[in-house]
Amino acid sequence: MDSSIAATLLLKLLLGSVLPTASADRNGISARDIYEEMEHILVDNKGTNSDGLVNAxxxxxxxxxxxxxxxxxxxxxxxxxxxxxxxxxxxxxxxxxxxxxxxxxxxxxxxxxxxxxxxxxxxxxxxxxxxxxxxxxxxxxxxxxxxxxxxxxxxxxxxxxxxxxxxxxxxxxxxxxxxxxxxxxxxxxxxxxxxxxxxxxxxxxxxxxxxxxxxxxxxxxxxxxxxxxxxxxxxxxxxxxxxxxxxxxxxxxxxxxxxxxxxxxxxxxxxxxxxxxxxxxxxxxxxxxxxxxxxxxxxxxxxxxDTVPSDVVLSDPITPMPWKATDIGLDISSSGSVSVAGLIRNLYGASESAASSVSYTYTANGTNSSAVETTGSAGSGSSLYGTTAWYNFNTTIESPGTTALNINSAISYPINVDIFVLPAKSSTNTRSGTVTLYAAALSNIATDSDTMTATFYVATSQTGSRANTVTTKTVTLTESGAAGAYTLYTASATGLSSIGDVIVKVSMGDYASQTVKTSIFG
Structure with a gap:
């Protein structure tokens, strides 16, 4: 791409940090997750956490x-x-x-x-x-x-x-x-x-x-x-x-x-x-x-x-994001201490350079925490829209009470500490098509009649087309222990195809977790 055009595009994306309106939630999947995954495929072309489609x-x-x-x-x-x-x-x-x-x-x-x-x-x-x-x-x-x-x-x-x-x-x-x-x-x-x-x-x-x-x-x-x-x-x-x-x-x-x-x-x-x-x-x-x-x-x-059936609602156009978080996951210690971890990406232009670290906070009970600094770069990449720098983050958060993760005063992500998947404790077996899932929920949100279920969204082959279709499988989790204010749950789902493409969420009564990719399990 011509350098002057790339600079103009980057200026346009750097001037705004508000995420455009996405299309409606679909089949229990957040519209924001849909939007950001598409942005990832478009922008992360080569290097760390790249999709590789554009580079192909x-x-x-x-x-x-x-x-x-x-x-x-x-x-x-x-x-x-x-x-x-x-x-x-x-x-x-x-x-x-x-x-x-x-x-x-x-x-x-x-x-x-x-x-x-x-x-x-x-x-x-x-x-x-x-x-x-x-x-x-x-x-x-x-x-x-x-x-x-x-x-x-x-x-x-x-x-x-x-x-x-x-x-x-x-x-x-x-x-x-x-x-x-x-x-x-x-x-x-x-x-x-x-x-x-x-x-x-x-x-x-x-x-x-x-x-x-x-x-x-x-x-x-x-x-x-x-x-x-x-x-x-x-x-x-x-x-x-x-x-x-x-x-x-x-x-x-x-x-x-x-x-x-x-x-x-x-x-x-x-x-x-x-x-x-x-x-x-x-x-x-x-x-x-x-x-x-x-x-x-x-x-x-x-x-x-954009020519689509009349009952399809499309999102606003995707804008490459100067700052974003990805692979966000919650974990819990045996004592009930909750932490959040993942990757932060910065997209920047030719006249800029990667920062040595990135600051972030979390919002708990309506108040932002003190700033936390990432420790060094987790990698880099290239894009049609500039250069990407990646940073690992991992910090203990208040729980219950935390509601958001805030990156570099630029963008916020909702955090649900009421009920959540535990990707670091979960695992996959691609040979057998098995996912072993662990999750946690505040002990006081469940009634005696509530059970925790997991919904697995699986990319599956279909007759007549080489294109995969997405099917769902629901399993019931059983209690596996306690940690502080939380009850822990586990289940195994078997016979799943395309393990790397599976998305999962858990729910119990009126509560539902955020979705997680099984590709970050373990």
Whole structure:
């Protein structure tokens, strides 16, 4: 990314420390947890506590599922799959859109190639009770544009999309689809003629059309030892998100708009028919300047990924957070002393440097504690948005009475000391799919009729789609002892798949704990 643009973005995020409004709580999961997990995947690109998704398409030409000599490009696949998912939406009826129904549609003739299953397979490890596959498809578009040279990462990324449980209707426009049917399909999905033209051109700034998928469009001569799938570019910069796709079409230079313009099989010239449907007026607007291309494309990509069923409520756009805490967990000693621990992340710009320590407080009975300092750095990383520094924190807190953790006078996190999971005492066994869970609750909040239960949110495979779905399993905990003002509980959950993706919370009567990732157990 251009350094001046990165600096502007960082300034914008550093000026505000208020967390934007998230979408509604979902199935017992906090909207804030959903928001912050998505922010983590977007921002923590490399280094300590990185997710690695964005780094996987850095450089933009990377092909995650094979060798670069295949002539494939994962960043282009990520843009393509999102379009194929929303292309059959019916906005008037409030159905379809970005809902991951495309995962059930990989065998349709309108979806040739491996782009659906390969993309979903790569995104699957991030699917959990916090993040849906549909949200991941949206993130893939934002990540692709940003890493491939887009002049901004300002395509708003929201959370809250809900995955479909079955295929949607067919009807994604194909190269041989006539212009009237194509425009009608776009219109049903909420895109007028000019938007349909521009969205197609924007999407075709990246990647290629392949002989292996479209032998009636791409000549076999494109198949070489360095391009085994026979990819023919849309423009001369297939791994750069830029306006070359429209300028080369208008100037008849380079790739002249790509194979869907130039193929000798005239019935398959879908881009040519679309671009000419308004006498090239939209294409000329896109080609007016690089800024015009980027701005229009960002607007349309935002509209595309925010096309969702009418009953879905999306969050405010995610803003990269200068300060945040993650992997927050409570623990208890045998005497009943409660402590809180986890990681603090600072995101900062090129003109700044990492602090040697970070101060934090906790709020108990309406009063902030004295400041506590972290002890040294726990690591560092890099991001589209700057550099990250990480710090461990661990301190004893007042209990009962503590309600919040406050970091560097910038952001606060609610703390529930009435009932909580004990991640340091809990453990997982990936071989057997077993989680051994420990939890604690104030002894005075339970009645004789109350039992503590744990809800495990598990990413599980589903029939018909490679995308995981999230299912729940509930187990009853039994008392295992006492510690000060608390009663301790334990239980084992067996037969769980994808142990690393499990989210758990405990509840008893009217009380419920905050959620915890089992990945921090032990």
């Amino acid at each position: 398409i850095t450089p933009c030409s990377n092909y995650i599922n094979g060798d670069d000599t295949d002539g494939e490009q994962s960043s282009a696949q990520w843009v393509r799959i999102a379009f194929h998912d929303i292309a059959t939406a019916d906005v008037a009826a409030g159905t379809g859109g970005l809902d991951a129904s495309v995962g059930f549609e990989s065998n349709r003739p309108e979806n040739p190639g491996l782009f659906i299953n390969q993309t979903i397979g790569f995104f699957n490890p991030d699917v959990s009770a916090y993040v849906s596959m549909a949200d991941m498809l949206a993130l893939g578009v934002v990540a692709s544009v940003a890493t491939c040279g887009g002049t901004t990462t300002d395509i708003p990324l929201r959370t809250g999309r809900v995955d479909a449980s079955a295929a949607g209707p067919s009807g994604v426009p194909e190269p041989g689809t006539d212009i009237d049917t194509t425009l009608s399909s776009f219109a049903a999905a909420g895109f007028d003629q000019s938007e349909a033209i521009a969205l197609t051109a924007c999407g075709h700034s990246l990647g290629r059309t392949h002989y292996t998928n479209f032998p009636d469009i791409v000549d076999e001569s494109y198949v070489t030892t360095d391009n085994t799938d026979g990819g023919q570019e849309f423009d001369s910069t297939p791994a750069v998100f830029d306006s070359a796709v429209v300028t080369e079409y208008l100037d008849q230079t380079g790739e002249k708009g790509g194979p869907l313009v130039t193929t000798t099989n005239e019935t398959q010239r879908s881009d040519f028919r679309l671009y000419n449907s308004d006498q090239n007026a939209t294409i000329e607007s896109l080609a007016a300047s690089e800024d015009s291309f980027q701005t229009q494309c960002n607007t349309l990509f935002a509209k595309m990924i």
